[in-house]
Every structure is written in structure tokens, then in C-alpha cells.
Amino acid sequence: MKVLYFSATGNCLYVAKRLGGELLSIPQLQKKGIYEITGDVVGIVCPVYGFTLPNLVKEYLEKATIKAEYVFSIMTFGNLSIAALTQMKKAFEKQGVQLHYSNQIRMVDNYLPIFEVSSQLKKNKDESIEVKINNIVSDIKERKQSCVKHGGFQKSISNIISALWGNKKMVNKRDNNFTVSELCNGCGTCRNVCPVGNIAGSGKPEYQHRCEFCLACIHLCPKNAIHLKNERSDKRFINPHVKLSELIQANKQD
Numbered sequence: 001m002k003v004l005y006f007s008a009t010g011n012c013l014y015v016a017k018r019l020g021g022e023l024l025s026i027p028q029l030q031k032k033g034i035y036e037i038t039g040d041v042v043g044i045v046c047p048v049y050g051f052t053l054p055n056l057v058k059e060y061l062e063k064a065t066i067k068a069e070y071v072f073s074i075m076t077f078g079n080l081s082i083a084a085l086t087q088m089k090k091a092f093e094k095q096g097v098q099l100h101y102s103n104q105i106r107m108v109d110n111y112l113p114i115f116e117v118s119s120q121l122k123k124n125k126d127e128s129i130e131v132k133i134n135n136i137v138s139d140i141k142e143r144k145q146s147c148v149k150h151g152g153f154q155k156s157i158s159n160i161i162s163a164l165w166g167n168k169k170m171v172n173k174r175d176n177n178f179t180v181s182e183l184c185n186g187c188g189t190c191r192n193v194c195p196v197g198n199i200a201g202s203g204k205p206e207y208q209h210r211c212e213f214c215l216a217c218i219h220l221c222p223k224n225a226i227h228l229k230n231e232r233s234d235k236r237f238i239n240p241h242v243k244l245s246e247l248i249q250a251n252k253q254d
């Protein structure tokens, strides 16, 4: 089994690890130009961004050739995913790939403009996440065929928001809302966790306006020196089952 994943703050990496098999980071596959994925079972684990797929996952799928007997997709989300899994199914179908199984897991919402990490941690208990992951693991083992279905209203909302989210000119420049405080010691963690190589410079981060807006640089800064202008609080998140070094290994671009 091959599990392709993208993760900014570790939720998806944790889920991918729990699924097992060969884990392949999408930012690393993109960096190496690997777009042919063959296996008996191939799956994707990624977060919901703006009720749809992260742009880098969408772009990867647009170039990828996936050949497998059984294909699945798991999305983690925080509060409202609307029809993100239907968007994912459409992205596979565009490539002529049939998705056999899809599911989603509610975890801590890392979207700082709207949610506050402390209350998210209280709301999302490990036990219920574990139950959900265990069910998904056994579904995939049994090669269960079922995709989450959405009604027309949900699909319409997801279509509208995903069109906005897919507007890269707008999203890429959202790093204009990041500020860096004097606590920055130039350690380079932000550069190393950025999945799209958007951070230049050898000291303080210099954003290059091709931002994925995944917020990895903000959440994972060891000095908590990077802020979003409209963040709800300065509390940060990394999934407790995942190490910073694993996210660096997954996302580092240079």
C-alpha cells in the first residue's frame, strides 16, 4: 500500500502513519518530479482547505498517473468540510481514476484567522479521533467500497468556495499578512517546513508570494515569532503524535 500525504501541522501525517504502508510526501514527490504512482492500493491523505483540496494536492493530482486496484482518500478537517470529498473525487475522475473509498476525520482546526488552538484542543479528544481512524483502517483492510456523498446544495457551496480558493493570485499573496517579530533568531525552521519553497533568505524569513497558506511556518516556528495579522490567538499547534523533524522531512524544498 502507498499512502501519499500532505501535512502542515501533523494531523494528516499522523493519520497516514496510522494507515501504514509506504508513506510518500506529496511535496517531496513534486520536488523529485515523481508523478507515476503504481501499487495494489494507493491512497491520499490531506487536509481540507476552503472546503476543497489544498492547491498543491490539486496540482499534483492534475499531473499524476495513478494505477491501482483500490484507491482511497482521507481528508482531515476542523469544523466544516462541506463537499471537500466530492471535490477530491472529481479531481481523481478528471485523471480517469475511480475512487473506491473516501472518508474524513475531524481533528484540531489549525486555521488561525477563525479558530483558537486552545479551544480546538478541548473540543477534539484523542479518543474519538482514534475510534474514527481505527474504523477507517479496518474499512481499507477489507477494501470497503463507499464514498461520502453530498447533496446539491453542499456541492454548490464547495464549488463556489473552491473556485475562490483555487485563485492562486489571491492565495499566493496571503503571506503579506504575516509579520515576523524580533524573537526570530533566523533558525530556518520556517524555510524547512514550507512545502512550496516560499521562504528565501538565510536570516529572517523573506516571503516570496507563492504561499500555499498552510500556516506551517507560523505554527511550527520554535520561537513563536511569526504572526498572522488577524489571528485569533498566539497559541500554536503541532499534532502531538508527530515530531517537527518529520514535518521538515516531509515538506523541505531545498
Ligand SMILES: Cc1cc2nc3c(=O)[nH]c(=O)nc-3n(C[C@H](O)[C@H](O)[C@H](O)COP(=O)(O)O)c2cc1C
Pocket: 006, 007, 008, 009, 010, 011, 012, 013, 046, 047, 048, 049, 050, 051, 052, 076, 077, 078, 079, 080, 081, 107, 108, 109, 110, 111, 112, 213, 214, 215, 239
Ligand atoms: C488555509 C486553511 C484552510 C482551511 N480550511 C478548512 C475548511 O474549509 N474546513 C475545515 O473544516 N477545516 C479547514 N482547515 C483546517 C484543516 O483542514 C485541519 O486543521 C487539518 O486537520 C490540518 O491538517 P494538517 O495538520 O495535516 O496540516 C483549514 C486550514 C487551513 C490552514
